[in-house]
Amino acid sequence: xxxxxxxxxLGFEQYDRTMPRGPRRMQRRKICRFCIEKVDLIxxxxxxxxxxxxxxxxxxxxxxxxxVCAAHQRMLAEAIKRARNIALLPYAAD
Amino acid sequence: xxxxRIYELIFIVDPDVAxxxxxxxxxxxxxxITGQGGSITKTEMMxxxxxxxxxxxxxxxxxxxxxxxxxxxxxxxxxxxxxVNDQILRYMTIRVDEARRRADKLKDRRARKAAxxxxxxxAKKAVVDFGSDEELAS
Numbered sequence: 001x002x003x004x005x006x007x008x009x010l011g012f013e014q015y016d017r018t019m020p021r022g023p024r025r026m027q028r029r030k031i032c033r034f035c036i037e038k039v040d041l042i043x044x045x046x047x048x049x050x051x052x053x054x055x056x057x058x059x060x061x062x063x064x065x066x067x068v069c070a071a072h073q074r075m076l077a078e079a080i081k082r083a084r085n086i087a088l089l090p091y092a093a094d
Numbered sequence: 095x096x097x098x099r100i101y102e103l104i105f106i107v108d109p110d111v112a113x114x115x116x117x118x119x120x121x122x123x124x125x126x127i128t129g130q131g132g133s134i135t136k137t138e139m140m141x142x143x144x145x146x147x148x149x150x151x152x153x154x155x156x157x158x159x160x161x162x163x164x165x166x167x168x169x170x171x172x173x174x175x176x177x178v179n180d181q182i183l184r185y186m187t188i189r190v191d192e193a194r195r196r197a198d199k200l201k202d203r204r205a206r207k208a209a210x211x212x213x214x215x216x217a218k219k220a221v222v223d224f225g226s227d228e229e230l231a232s
Contacts, residue, residue, distance in 0.1 A: 038201075086104055087184065
């Protein structure tokens with residue numbers, strides 16, 4: 001049973017990394033916007049900026065979509081959570 | 095505890111409270127802080143704005159931001175008072191000095207890196223602009 005799962009995992013990984021099928025998957029890789037702008041600190045009061053990383057539903061945009069680097073995603077997540085606490089951003093929206 | 099810490103103290107006041115009352119409230123908070131040996135480095139009335147969700151069945155709130163320098167004891171006192179004040183819908187204190195120091199360090203490192211290899215620094219920038227994969231990996 002377990003080997004069965006492993007096979008599936010491997011298959012998925014291969015599919016994900018090496019087989020961008022169709023024209024839609026061929027998009028150029030995104031670059032972290034904060035790195036280019038040399039941002040060292042993300043302020044939780046900057047609602048406009050944070051909002052661009054919080055889609056309608058109110059969830060934090062994953063970095064596989066936004067292209068933000070790991071370090072900046074951490075800062076961003078922290079800032080968004082602080083903004084939520086003080087009602088600048090929603091916890092959940094519908 | 096020897097070093098001074100910097101905090102950002104933000105709180106939301108009931109929108110039905112008049113502006114001068116909010117002013118008074120803010121001054122009261124500042125008095126508590128200075129009384130406990132802290133100091134105020136910045137005050138900002140962010141004004142009335144719509145909150146992202148309702149707090150105590152209120153849709154709006156008046157935001158006040160203070161920047162406080164101190165040992166941390168005054169924060170405890172202020173938070174204790176805010177908790178029992180029902181004009182204050184919500185408050186949040188964040189320690190910012192450590193994050194700012196970290197940011198300064200990053201800036202410093204970048205400056206030194208650029209000074210050390212001015213040529214390669216430029217070349218690297220060009221790579222970023224083209225958005226190649228090597229830059230992502232590094």
